[in-house]
Amino acid sequence: xxxxxxxxxxxxxxxxxxxxxxxxxxxxxxxxxxxxxxxxxxxxxxxxxxxxxxxxxxxxxxxxxxxxxxxxxxxxxxxxxxxxxxxxxxxxxxxxxxxxxxxxxxxxxxxxxxxxxxxxxxxxxxxxxxxxxxxxxxxxxxxxxxxxxxx
Numbered sequence: 001x002x003x004x005x006x007x008x009x010x011x012x013x014x015x016x017x018x019x020x021x022x023x024x025x026x027x028x029x030x031x032x033x034x035x036x037x038x039x040x041x042x043x044x045x046x047x048x049x050x051x052x053x054x055x056x057x058x059x060x061x062x063x064x065x066x067x068x069x070x071x072x073x074x075x076x077x078x079x080x081x082x083x084x085x086x087x088x089x090x091x092x093x094x095x096x097x098x099x100x101x102x103x104x105x106x107x108x109x110x111x112x113x114x115x116x117x118x119x120x121x122x123x124x125x126x127x128x129x130x131x132x133x134x135x136x137x138x139x140x141x142x143x144x145x146x147x148x149x150x151x
Contacts, residue, residue, distance in 0.1 A: 004030060012114075015107045025114045031124050032117040040127035041086050043113050045104055048079040048095060055096050077103045084116040086127050091120040 008026035017025060035041035058064040070076045076098045083093040094116065099106040117124060 012111075015111075024118075025111070028114045028117040028121065029110075031121065031128065032113060035086070035124045035128050035131075038128060038131040040131050041084065041124060043116070044083045044085065045109070046081050046083075048081050050096075052079050052096060052098070074101045077101060077106075080109075082109075082112055082116065084113075084120055086120060086123045089123075091123050092116040 005026050008029045009022050012022035012025040013019065032041065032043075036043070052067065053064060058067065067076075071078075077100070078098040079095070080097045080099065081093065081095040082097060084091055094112055097108070097112060099109050103109070
């Protein structure tokens, strides 16, 4: 297991994941990170346009008051919408996500990104493979030009 995979595995394991689930999450995180580093994928977080209560409602006024009190005190943040885009195309998303006070550094935010990567794993793998193939072609061409200037 390489150091990056181990770091991601430990992160998910420390946040309550099972051994198998943490390994799956670590692998998906590495794929997503590689895709974003290559510029073929993007995660977009935005504040929701609708109010939480308009989508889910509350059972009673006490629950509603507690929700907005927690939101105002920054105990929870959001609600958010998050989308995964691969080569500019929307491939997966989730909405009405509430996070802790760390917002996008919250474990649940990272887990949500991994879940979206899992939904679009095939698209991510294809885009990463294509980008790496393109990079190899450019590298070979650059080497060729160094070896045979003027050709």
